[in-house]
Amino acid sequence: MNAQSSTVGTRILVIDDEPQIRRFMRASLTAEGYIYLEAATAEQGIKQITSQNPHLVILDLGLPDADGYEVMQKLREWSQVPVLVLTARDDELQKVKLLEGGANDYxxxxxxxxxxxxxxxxxxxxxxxxxxxxxxxxxxxxxxxIDREQHKVFLQNEVINLSRKEYALLDFLASHPQKLVTQQQLLEKIWGHTHHEDTHYLRIFVSQIRKKLKDDPAHPQYIETEPGVGYRFIAQKS
Incomplete structure (x- = not known):
């Protein structure tokens, strides 16, 4: 199977007002076999989404006619198309706001x-x-x-003793490999809605899991921290 076989027919819409970004995206995406769609304004982008039904939207926050965050919120009222946000600011609070507002990644x-x-x-x-x-x-x-039927974890064929919460946390991260999972998503999934602000729970439990998996947080093999935002399970399936 060639590298483009899984991308044929996949439509990606880029909403960005910078011509150089759009040129870069066009060259990059078409080289991978994707169908490239573009818009320079929020208004054009919404029209493209409704008419072309893209599989993925790449959305810049700094649009000339509307705030990208507001565009995403409006989009989420009627569409669940995956949205990858482009931002010029490396700001933790903004990243959390984006993900809570409906972005899938940034x-x-x-x-x-x-x-x-x-x-x-x-x-x-x-x-x-x-x-x-x-x-x-x-x-x-x-x-x-990770044996999901027995709810057991093995490292080098040795059983790793995890608590129920530790197992649930690891299993949830591992079931979304390479994807950024926010602190709030993890807290609500593992502890419920009443604990959505108790981020210290996560730090403690992730630290315990790392110790048991011998996972160095400075050079992680399994769990990578996105400071102030969440975690990614970065190991590759084998």
Missing amino acids: LTKPFGIRELMARIHVLLRDLSDQQQPSAETQFHFGELL
Whole structure:
């Protein structure tokens, strides 16, 4: 199977007012086999979404006719199309606001082609997974095995003793590999809505999991921290 076989027919809409960004996106996305769509304003972008039904939207926040965040919120009222936000600000509070407002992920300018393609791949894979629910009972990540039927975790064939909360947290992250999961999403999933601000729970439990998996936070193999925002499970399935 060639590299473009899974991208044929996949429509990606880029909403950005900077011509050089659009040229870069056009060259990069068409080279990968994607169908490239573009808009320079929020108004044009909304029209493209309704008429072209893209599989993914790449949205710049700094649009000339509307705030990108407001565009995303309005879009979420009637569409669940994955949205990758482009932002010029490396600001933790803004990132949290974006993700809580409906963005699926974000990229801070400037960014490289490899990072862009990695984020696109993850978002499109998640879309495919939602359309075809996974029936996997085991996750293999090199020397790490998560047995979802027995609710057990093995590292180098040795059982790792995790509490129920630790297991639930690891399983949820591992079931969304390479995807940024926010602190609020994890807290609500594992502890419920009443604990959505108790981020110290996460720090403690993630630290405990890392110790048991011998995962150095400075050079993680499994769980990567996005400071102030959330976590990514970065190991590759094997």
